[in-house]
Amino acid sequence: MKQGWEYKKLGEVCHITMGQSPDGNSINDNEGVEFHQGKTCFGEQTLGVSNLFSNAPVKLAEAHSVLLCVRAPVGYPNITERKICIGRGLCALYAKEDIDNKFLFYSLLSKQSHFEKNATGSTFKAISSKVVSNTEIPIPPKSTQLAIVSELDKINELIRLKKEQLKDYDDLAQSIFYEMFGDPVENEKEWEVKKLKDTCDELFAGGDVPKNNYSKTKEGNYIYPIYTNGIVNEGLYGYTDIIRVNKDSLTISARGTIGAVFKRKANYYPAIRLITIVPQDSLLDLDYTMFALKGICIEGAGGTIPQLTVPTLKLYNIQVPPLPLQRLFAQRIEQIEHQKSEVAKAITDLETLLASRMQHWFE
Template sequence: MKQGWEYKKLGEVCNITMGQSPDGKSINDNEGVEFHQGKTCFGERTLGVSCLFSNAPVKLAEANSVLLCVRAPVGYPNITNRKICIGRGLCALYAKENIDNTFLFYSLLGKQSHFEKNATGSTFKAISSKVISNTEIPFPPKSTQLSIVSELDKINELIRLKKEQLKDYDNLAQSIFYEMFGDPVENEKGWEVKKWKEVFNTILGKMLDKSKQINHLKQYKYLANMNVQWGYFDLKELRSMTFTDEELAKYELRNNDLLICEGGDAGRCAIWKETDETILFQKAIHRARLIDTDNADVVYIRYWMQFYKVNKGLKDYISKSTIEHLTGDKLKRLPIPLPPLPLQHLFAQRIEQIERQKPAVQKSITDLETILASRMQYWFE
């Protein structure tokens, strides 16, 4: 414990309000108090706006309360700058005079693993009001709290600015696309249109079936849905499984393969670049390999797919149950407008110039996030 500090339970320093869902008939889209059930509208720190309202709220979170997710996923905090109605997935902690609410937010941010360990339930993990009330946080003098908040806020602001810089690059890419090719859905410039199956050879990855895996086969890393993001691959947590020689030949990735999410954020895609390691892919991902290289550039199509999805072009091709799906049959029927190949290549060259700027910015973000994690650990663990 740092000198002059003590630890106090959340129940001692906050007024805690556990959420309760209002009557379903009171839920609407424009009348009453803004309604939040879980972390759907959580931002980096400040709560976003919900499209749901209740004209008969049961439990309210006051403005400047810190919200905490109490049902799966548990332990995520956010601050609301306005009074809202909260359902059973949230609780609200209203800081008393001797604790700063932003300091409380950072304190809870450092308690996520604690809340996860103390969550109970088989189907949905949840934390009780007793767990929340008895959770201890560091409690330095108010002046020290404000000093810590100032330090962490400055690091977070630098991270925000760097992320905004990445968004600016993405907006520039979109602007270039629209300038060169027009609306990706309307095809207002009248480019030649081909179906996806005429341009790509597309297959789904290997089904994950551990019962059919043979232990003596070699294990290879593979891409899952979560590893494929818009325009890049998140390779921090690659899993491994066994593949036969026949499967290895079928599912091994090659340079310039386009990987497309079949479910979740259906259509999300990125272009694979060769590495020294053999990487494969599983069933939740379509692999598209160009067969019509005389008419199509994979970089152009990667960006066309993103803007086509953003502009609701995929809505008639996506099946929905609990989550959206882009099946192989529907993907193969997608109509792709194909401008002249030299124009596609020119677009790819301009995009490459933008993409070259991104790694340095991303590294700055990673370095700043490492510093933030280190300072959070210093102050709160």
């Protein structure tokens, strides 16, 4: 234990309020107290705004409380700057001793694996009030708390700025596309237009993951990535010894939040909820096609869950500007991607530093 520090249970140093859902009839969109059931509106550190309210709240979290997810997923903290109504997925911790609420936030953040290990339930993992109350955190002098918070906040701010920089590069790339080619729907520059099916060597939907030929990690012959819906982490599912696409190509997410387009290196296996596109080299550059598809308003068909189908996508119109102009655009995109990779590396380094400093202070 560091000199001048002590360890105490959360139940000793915080008022803990376990959430409870209000009557369903009290939930509305404009009257009463803002209602949060789980982490849907969580930000990096500070709670966002919900569009739900309760005019008969049961459990309240006071302003400047630290919220903690206690039902799947468990262990995620956030700070609320205002009084809110909380449901069963959350609990609120309000420090009753001399503890800075941002320091309490970082303390809980460092305990995420602890909460996950102590969660129970087969279908939905949850942590009990007893687990929360008995969890110990280090408590240094207030001046030390503030110094720790300042250090960690500075690293987080640098990470935030770098992520903003990545977004700026994405916006720049899109801006260059519109400057060179115009709106891909309006086609004000009057480029030649073709159906997507007439500009591709391949356009097909992904299939089921090969049952007996894959692993979640690279093991033995399992070296080729499997991609699923390209929304989270570019949809990486696992690895296989089977190659279905042996050329650089594009994939489009085809179900749920549809329309996310990713460029893929050759030799991979596309799984369900993905459509793979291999443009004809003589007509379309890969980078140009990716940005053109991003600019097309892709509207999925289907009931509750929108879907994009291969027959629908084949009939989409795509502009076909001169290939040298497309390749000039690709060169500019390559330069931007190089800059993005440098920024992404800086983010990784900062996140490693943050994890190291968190471990230093809280473990």
